[in-house]
Amino acid sequence: MNIKKLSNRELHKLALNYGRNALEWRRKFIGILPDIFERRVYKQYGFGSIFEYAAKLAGLTKEQVKRVLSLDEKFQKTPHLHALLVTGEVSVNKLARVASIATPENEEFLSTQVQVLSKSAVETLVRDEKFNREESVPGHGPQPENLSFSPEVQSRLIELQQKGININDLLLEFLQKRDLEIAQQKEQLGEVAPETTSRYIPAKTRRILTKEHGKCCSVPGCTRPAQAIHHTQRFALTNRHDPRYVAPLCKEHHAIAHSIDLKVCAERRL
Numbered sequence: 642m643n644i645k646k647l648s649n650r651e652l653h654k655l656a657l658n659y660g661r662n663a664l665e666w667r668r669k670f671i672g673i674l675p676d677i678f679e680r681r682v683y684k685q686y687g688f689g690s691i692f693e694y695a696a697k698l699a700g701l702t703k704e705q706v707k708r709v710l711s712l713d714e715k716f717q718k719t720p721h722l723h724a725l726l727v728t729g730e731v732s733v734n735k736l737a738r739v740a741s742i743a744t745p746e747n748e749e750f751l752s753t754q755v756q757v758l759s760k761s762a763v764e765t766l767v768r769d770e771k772f773n774r775e776e777s778v779p780g781h782g783p784q785p786e787n788l789s790f791s792p793e794v795q796s797r798l799i800e801l802q803q804k805g806i807n808i809n810d811l812l813l814e815f816l817q818k819r820d821l822e823i824a825q826q827k828e829q830l831g832e833v834a835p836e837t838t839s840r841y842i843p844a845k846t847r848r849i850l851t852k853e854h855g856k857c858c859s860v861p862g863c864t865r866p867a868q869a870i871h872h873t874q875r876f877a878l879t880n881r882h883d884p885r886y887v888a889p890l891c892k893e894h895h896a897i898a899h900s901i902d903l904k905v906c907a908e909r910r911l
């Protein structure tokens with residue numbers, strides 16, 4: 642093949658192909674490293690250390706090797722994840738992310754997730770899991786950012802507080818009322834949502850979702866912009882845009898929603 646005669650497009654296609662293969666073989670190499678280490682194969686063939694071996698044979702850094710060996714150790718009680726590491730099916734980068742939350746109970750679930758989700762979606766999944774665990778311990782959740790009250794609201798709240806009114810109860814009551822109001826509006830809209838074949842989500846439904854979540858993802862603790870309106874009930878089965886069963890989601894949570902419930906639903910991009 643004469644490289645010089647290839648068009649840019651052809652050259653790029655070739656690069657993509659070579660790159661993909663390079664990554665695949667590198668993962669395979671990484672997968673057998675724990676055994677090379679355990680059996681001291683590197684010594685037998687005159688290498689001073691496993692690091693020297695991996696650097697000379699596959700250009701791996703010391704850090705990368707350390708990471709692989711520590712993952713091998715961590716995954717001893719989670720055979721599914723361990724298998725993904727040693728067969729090289731999933732990158733060390735992704736596996737390292739789930740290692741911190743992996744248990745014998747959830748490892749089967751995590752193994753399927755790391756295979757279908759992108760790196761950033763895996764990161765989100767891990768963050769959610771940690772968030773949920775922290776939440777169950779009071780006071781250990783992530784610290785909220787500072788509130789930015791306007792001078793007017795601030796002075797009114799201070800005044801109420803000075804008069805002995807519990808402003809936390811007051812605000813909580815307001816928030817509960819808001820939740821209730823939104824829930825009622827969703828129910829009213831949902832009751833009359835007509836059957837339709839149109840994928841278009843009605844403006845009223847969109848408005849109530851915006852009222853509830855702003856322009857953001859609806860997953861608790863997630864503040865990324867919403868990218869799709871996800872049907873939590875399969876649209877093809879119900880043919881209704883019931884606001885109680887649709888949720889705006891960011892790119893990562895949308896991918897997670899689909900990988901968890903592979904009964905794929907219909908939705909509209911925002």
Ligand SMILES: [Zn+2]
Nearest residue numbers: 871872906908
């Ligand atoms: Zn969806």
Ligand SMILES: [Zn+2]
Nearest residue numbers: 858863891894
């Ligand atoms: Zn999200």
